[in-house]
Amino acid sequence: MNATVTMEEVKPGHPGSEGCGAQEVRDQTDTPTDICNQIIQLLCTGLSDNSIMAMQKELQLMNRGSYYLEIQRQDLVPTADQQHTLHLSDSTLLSLINQPRLQAAMSMAKTQVKLLLTYLGMLQDQIMRGCRELEAFIVKYNQGGVDSHTAASMKQKLQQTHQDLKDFERRMTRTLGPLDLQNQLISNTGNYPIPQLSVTVAMKMPVIFDRFKSRVTSTSVYLCWEVAGEEPQEPNEQFEIHVKSLHPTVDDQGHFSKCMCQLYHIQVNNLISDRFYQFSVKRVDAGNLVYGMWIDSITLKTAEK
Template sequence: MAATLNGLGTGPESPGQSEEEEECRGSKDCRGSKECSVSKECSVSKELYLERKHLVLQYVQSELNLLRLQHHRAKAELLQKSYFYLEIKPKQVNLKDQDNMMYTANLLDVTDHVQLQRIKKLGKNQTEIQLTLLTELLEQLEQGQEELNSYVRACDIRTFLSQWDLIKQKMAKLSTFVETLLSVEEPGKLHIKHRLLSSVYLRDTEHPPFSVSLYTRAPLIFDRRESFAHKKWAKLKWFSEDQDTDLQWCELHLRLLTEDRRREAGHSRIQTVFSNTCIIKNLQPGRSYEFTVRRQEDETLVYENWHDSIVLKTKSDAVETGDEAACSPEG
C-alpha cells in the first residue's frame, strides 16, 4: 500500500488520453486555445481523481470492509468475557533436597507465593491495558472507515485531490492500527524480573530459567434450551463459547430473587461441579432464581470480568401436574 501511495504524486507523467483530449487535439480551431488547455487540465484531473478514488475504495475493501471489522469486533467482545491465566514454563524443575539428592518438582508447588502474586498483578494490569487498547483501536478503525468513505462520497474532484496528502496519511495510520490490532488480539508474554521459586527449595542451586505468558479460556454460556425449572428443582446446562468439550471444575451460584428481581438476602449458595450440567434441588415452588456459572478459580487465574446468568422460575403448586413426579431427578 505504501509503495502504491508513493507512486502517485501530483499526477501521472504520461496519462492516458481521454475522449475529450483526442477531440481537442483533432480540432484546428481548438488547438493552442485557452479552452483546449482547460479541457486538458480537467481531463487529467478527472483521470487522477478516478485513479486515487479507486485506490481508496480498494484499501477500504481489503483492510476495513464490514465483515472484517465485524470479525474483529466479535473477537474483542469474546476476549472481554474470557478468563486470562498465567502459563509458566517449564512446568517442572529439578532441585536438590537437604541430602543433596536431585528430585523433580512441579514449579507451582515450589514457587514463592508473594512473588507469584506480583506476577499475577502484572498479568492483570497487562490484560486490562490490552483490552482497553483493543476497544480503542476498533473505534479508530471504524471511524477511519467512515472518514475514507465520506471522502469518496462527498468530495468533488478538486476537494478530493487537494486532500490527497491527508488521505494518504490517514490510510497509513489506519494500516498501523490494523497491525497493532492483530498483535493485541493474542495474549502475549510477560517480562518478568522477579524470582519465582522460593529460596527454601532452591537452597544452593541457581534459579532455573523460566518464562511467563498469558493464555485465555472462553466464557461459559448457559444452554437456554436445555436449562429449565420444575417445582422444587432445576436442571442447568452450559457450554464453552469456543466449543471446547474438555470438562473443567465450575462453580454454579444460586440466588433467590424477590418479586422485583432483587436478590433476597440470605438465600444463596454455591455448588462446585466437574461437569457441564447440574441439578439443583430443594427449591421453593413459584419462586424466581438467578443462576450464574463461572470457571472455578485457580492459582494461575489473573483476570475475569464476566459471567453468564439465567433466571428461571419454579412451577407453583397451582400448576403442578402428574408429570412433576415422573420427571423428578433421582435421589
C-alpha cells in the same frame, strides 16, 4: 520485569506501515481516483460489515476471557505431549518459589492484560472512526467536491487505518508474554541448580450458558453451559454456579446459594414454583488466575404447579 505491552505501544498506530486485508497503499503519485478505489477495496474487505462484526466479537471474547499465569521449565526439552507446564497448586513448586516475586509477577501480568484490553478498545474505536471518515470521503468524491489537499489527507487516513487493522489482528492472541522477569521466581541459594522458568499469560475463552438447552419445571431448572467459540470440553474443569431468588417472601429474604460442578450441566432442585431465579456460572477461581471479570448470568422462571 517489563510488560510485553509498553506505554509507547498504547498509542494506536502509526501511518505508513503495511496494509491489512486489501491492496497496500501506494506511496507517491496517487490521484483522488486512485485513493477512492483503494478506499473502496478496503471497505469491501477489512472494513466490510462481516469483518467489523467479527472484530467486535473477538474483542468481546477477549474482554470476557479468563487470564492465567503459566510457568514452564526452560531447562527441560518438551516432548510431543508434554510442555512441562508447572502448576501453582504443586506444593513442591510453591516451596521453591519466592512468594513476593510470584506476587509481583501476578500483579504485572494483571496490569499487562488490562493494558492490552484497553489498547484494543482504543484501537477498535480508532478503526471505526477511520471507517466513517473514509466512507464520507467516498460520498464527497462522488459529489465532485474533492481537492488535492483533501485527497492527500485521506491517503494518510487510509494508511493509518491499514496499520490499525494490522495491529488489532496482531494483538488478538490468547498467549501474552513471556513476561520479562527482572528476578527469577526461584531464589539462588547456591545449594542446588536453579530450574530455569519462563512465565507467560494464557487466556481461556469465557464460559457461557447454552440458552437453547436450558429447561424448567415447577421445582427445578436444568442448566447447560459451554466454552465460547465451540471450544472442546476440557477434562477436570471446575465450575461455580450461583442461584439467587429474585422475588423473596417474608420468610425467604432473597435466598442465595452456590455449588461446584465438574460437568458442563447441572440440575438445580427444590425451587419454588412460579418464581424468577437468576443463575450464574464461571470457572472456579484458580491460584494462578490474574484477571477474569466476566460471569455469565441467565434469568429463568419456574413453571406454575
